[in-house]
Structures are given as C-alpha cells and as structure tokens.
Amino acid sequence: MSEFLQQVVNGLALGSIYALIAIGYTMVYGVLRFINFAHSDILMLGAFAAFFLAPKAQAIFGAESVLGAISVILLSALICAAIGMLIEYLAYRPLRDRPKLTVLITAIGVSLLIEFGCQHPAVFGPNPKAFPKLFPAADYHLQGLTISTNDMVVLGSTLVLLGALWFMVQRTKVGAAMRAVAFNHHAAALMGINVSRIISLTFAVGSALAAVAGILYALKAPAIEPLMGIQPGLRAFIAAVVGGIGNLPGAALGGLLLGALETFAGGIPGVSNYRDGIAFAILILILLFRPAGLLGKLQHEKV
C-alpha cells in the first residue's frame, strides 16, 4: 500500500512538471493553431537562467534561502516570458497569414537553432552542468512514505500556477480576450482587441510556466545541458494531445496522467526498462477511443 502511495506521489510530481509544460503547447495551439516546437527549449533556457542567477541570489540572500529561490524562479520566468515573446515576434508573426505547415517548420527550425546554438562553447557549451540547490532539501517520512521538499515544491507551485492561470483565463477581461482570439482572430479584432498583443501575452504566459517547469525538472535531474528540454518537451506535447490540444484542463490532466503512467510502468518489476513503451501504448489506446483527446471536442474551434 505504502509503495503504491509512494508511486502516486512520484507520479504526481513528475506529472505536474509535464502539466506545466503541456499548458504552453496547448495555449499557443489555442490562439495560433500550430505546435510551437521551440517550447521545449524555453524550459531549458529557464533552467539555465536559474543556473546563472542562483549564485547571484546566494550572494544576496545567503545559501539555500527560500526568498532567494523564489526570486531566482520569478526572474527566470520573466526572462523566458520575454524570450517567448521575442520568438513569436521575430519568427511567427511575419508568417501569421501563411499556411500552418510553414509556421510548423519554422518552429522546428527555431527549436534546432536554440538547441545547437546553445551547445556552442561561447554560449552554454555541450557539457552537462551540475544544477545548484535552490532551497534546503530534506526528506520527510510519513508511515513509510518518503516526500522530499523538492516534491512538495513541485506540487505546491504547480497547484498555485494552475489556479492562477485558471483565474486569469476564466475570470479576467484579458483572459476572455484570449478565449475570443482562440475562437476567431477577425471577430476578436472587430471587438477592438489587439490580437497581436494577446498572442504575445499567450507566449509570455506559456513560456513563464515552461521556465518554472524547467527549473523544477532541473532540480530532479542530475545536471542540465542544452538538449535537456527535448525529452520532457516531447512528453508534454503528447500530454497536451492526449488531454485534447487547445484545452487547458486537458493539458493539465494529460500531464498528470503521463507522469503517473511513466512512474507506475517504471515500478513494475522486470519491465521497468519498457516503461516508456508501456506508457505510450496506453496513450495510443486512449487516442484510439477518444481521437480528440480526453477533454477535447471534435470541432473546429476550441478554447
């Protein structure tokens, strides 16, 4: 029983990170109807931003301080928000009225450019770097269950961020404008909504969430390197599709589900090497029965 609960905790922690990344894919798909493949690199840039900011925060707030960790995470999120907006402005906006395939290929190009640009010795270099501890790490034991501060931070920040995102999208004017743009650019423009600005904002929000996810992922990983975003990025993209691309709760659900599946498949004795195969086979089954994803509807317009 306690082993099962342990797997639930581990699965939720991993799934939360996927959920945060998946939301960025699904938000951009919502307003622009294409998959921003460079999104997986934003999370890598978030981890690197934190890597470079951490020593500075340590100098100000002292080693492993909570305040330092929060400021590192917030600043990295801001930097990535700006990078996300810049990518949209430079690479995608000029192609706004072009076929979606053109934009998709551009996205792959941007992704490769960032990945291999960052491997250049003058940028980050290809070698893995040890990620600093941002806050005091401890393990708490509860009836045979081990919960690390790391897991708690991951779960807590995901919960807060998802709540804040839900509030913004569902309860604020700018959130309603985002949904209006997702429905139809022209109709939104006729309301006086500056569609480009809303798209910019969508990239900013998605990229900020990816930055946080990148840092949380880096805290669990042994080291960071320029290609570190590919694996979690791909999984989060699949999570967004399984949840129903374009659907925000779907992205969160898909992320959690994928994290849980991976963790549980990895815990089955004898087949743990095949955990990705098992997890993805189940996802394929889900898509066979629900082609639009768990929460997606088969229709032309989605939130």
Add this chain to the structure above:
Amino acid sequence: MQPDLSQPPQPSSEPLLQVQELKVNYGAINALDGVSLKVAAGQIVSLIGANGAGKTTLLRAISALHKPRSGSIAYAGRSLVGLPPHAIVRNGLCHVPEGRMVFANLTVLENLRMGAYLQTDHSVVEREMDYVFTTFPRLKERLRQSAGTLSGGEQQMLAIGRALMGSPKCLMLDEPSLGIAPLLIKAIFEKIVQINREHGITILLVEQNANLALEAASYAYVLETGRVKLEGPSAQLRHDPEVKAAYLGGR
C-alpha cells in the same frame, strides 16, 4: 418638440463614411474594382447584390480585415486606410460580421463584455448593456449560457448587441438575415430600424434579401462583380425595372 421617430433623420451634407475608388484583390481576382459610396450620418444605407458581388469584401476592407490595393476610406473626416482593425473600432465604427461570429466558447454575458472591450468607464458599459437588454430581452434570459448553444436568430441578436456595446456611431451589418428563421428576420429588421431611429446610429446594411434591405434603408447601392452598378434612394430603386428583374423576384 418631440423628434419625429417615424421618419429617418435628414442626411447632413458631410458623409460620415465615404469610400472612394476602392480596389481589393484576392490574388489575381479583383474582388472590388473601384467602388465609391457615401453614408450620411443618421441614415440607413443598403448594399445589395448577388453572392460574390463584393459586399462582404467592402465591409471587411472598411474594417481593415482586408488590405485595399488602392482607394480611400474616410470616416468622420479621417482616413482609415492603414489603421489596424482594433483602432477602427475605437472610433465608433462597429462591424457585425457575416455569419455572426459570436464567440461560441464564451457566455452571452462575456460576449457582450467583449463588445465593450475598449470601454474603461464602467457606467457606460452598464448603460449600453441596459440598452441591449431593452432591445433584445431574450439575451437577458440567456446571460450565463454559452453563445454556441443559442439559436441562429439569438446569435444574430447577440452579434448586434455585442456591436452596440461598443457605443457605435456607425454600425455595419453583414447579412443579418442569413440562416435565420423567416419569422425572426422581420423582427430583427424592425430592431435595426429602431436602433437607427432611437439612437441616431448610422447603419450600413449589406443584405442579399433586396426587398428587406430597400424597405429598411433610405438610400441603396447595387453592387455587381466588384462595381457599383446602380445607386439611388430606396424608393426609386424599388421601382427600377432592372433591380426588379434581378433582385426583387421580377415583381
């Protein structure tokens, strides 16, 4: 003295909206081939013509959803060419697009709020919303419903109501009768005339149903393959043999 609401206001000398020699291309096709028209403040002006004549293109060009190749669009004495769509709405020129385009994923209330997106004065939003509810009481009953669940007629009411939320001086309506139950069409056209009479909102009405359009408008233009073929006071066009034969079912 009470203003006489049964009669349309007299057109002033300076047109509120003036389009001159407007040309719009879709690739090699000339969708608009030098269209000129004037809409005087306070009037209802109709634009009639067959499918593909360029009526919708004209409205979309005025709203900057299409970029004209040449020609001028002036509104309240200012040129609109080169402005983005959201800046045009700010000037009180609101467009109810073809096919209504209500935000199906938003509630009726959220749709109406989007119509007042640029309005920062909350009391104005409240006032406009009250006016929308008096004009279309049905919308008030459906406030929390998502707009995609409304009937075609209700969606048209919402689309017009949403445009009214922007406190327009001039309203452009694209085929308000499209896909709506015949009984409701008459009601909606009565509302359109009422909006014009009560609020002095200038209306440019695009309509395939020429009978309805000429009845509501004081002046009309007939568009054919991207050009103005005929224009004149509605009463005159209604008796024009060519218009009768081509657009009024030959009566």
